[in-house]
Amino acid sequence: MYPGAVLLVAQGEDIVFFHNVGNRALKPKPLPMEKETIFDLASLTKPLATTLAIMKRVDEGLLDLDKPISYLIQPFPWKDKADLTSRLLLNHSAGLPDWKPFYLEMIKYPLEERKSVLRRFIMEEPLHNEPKKVSLYSDLGFMLLEWIIEITANQDLSSLLDASFYHPLGLKTFYLDHVTSDRVHEKESYAATEYCPWRKEIVQGHVHDENAYALGGYSGHAGLFGTALDVFTLTTALVKIYHCSQSGLVSSETVRTFFSRQGIVPESTYALGWDTPSQKNSGSGNYFSSNSVGHTGFTGTSVWIDLEKNITVIFLTNRIHPSRSNEKIKDFRPKLHDLVMQELGYG
Secondary structure: OOOEEEEEEEEEEEEEEEEEEEEEEOOOEEEEEOOOOEEEOOOHHHHHHHHHHOOOOOOHOOOOOOOOOOHHHOOOOOHHOOOOEEEHHHHHOOOOOOOOOOHHHOOOHHHHHHHHHHHHHHHHHOOOOOOOOOOOOHHHHHHHHHHHHHHOOOOHHHHHHHHHHHHHOOOOEEOOOOOOOOOOOOOOEEEEEOOEEEOEEEEOOOOOOHHHHHHOOOEEEEOOOHHHHHHHHHHHHHHHHHHOOOOOOHHHHHHHHHHHOEEEEEEOOOOOEEEEEOOOOOOOOOOOOEEEEEEEEEOOEEEEEEOOEEEEEEEEEOOOOOOOOOOOOHHHHHHHHHHHHHOOOOO
């Protein structure tokens, strides 16, 4: 299924299972998986970084989720996207394409110009569907959300998150990648990902996602790194706020709004920056309640939280090491979730 994994299961704030298995790297040399292994969290960046920053903007009254982004981005010559809102982008219902290999063109520009070049590319890209008509998971939407954050916060996404969430929570190994900076931790502390034909190396210690790498290490869709315990610390804070037992980071009302399925597109399971269980073939398995939120990452990472049963399952793997062709985790993950819930008496 994968070279190695870390599984953390919690009931409320109590960790009831925390175990590592296998290897964090097979090449260039075998290295054992450890509980403290730092993972490329991939698309967990969306709920645990970009969405958090948007929550903060909303909470401070500096961003209206339903105001068209054309009011914020000036000038705005792209008429087909004039009515897109932050809510639609967060909900994957804006009609944007899912993914494009922008990095192939971006690398032709100096690093400091690439984010503005990327944003122009996205805005010039034709819509895949009419907004609000189809639910299509989109990296592009979260790349635009990073732009919205920069405009409304007057600072970059990494700085905002460090000041508002990561440092206050004491998350010392939880950060957005900067490929130009020296690593605080040794390269071997990281779970290795894929052999990248483009970079001609096994990626370890920097972001796997090509678009994020070309942008300097991160964007709104990918680039977050952290350990299983880091993820648990952050999600526990959000769940406590959701249940009105903690304040200071963001309000309970804001967290509840973002954890709620939106219903913009019929049959869509998306909340705001988070997913919720589908009735059939859900990655969360068969026993998470409808009042649950979760997300997965391409590198083999996932987090699912049952807000009703107060169960959190954080499952971090390096399933794309050394190749992304191994997709067995899609079948394995729901079975794992079912076993966890059965063991806890919910099966």
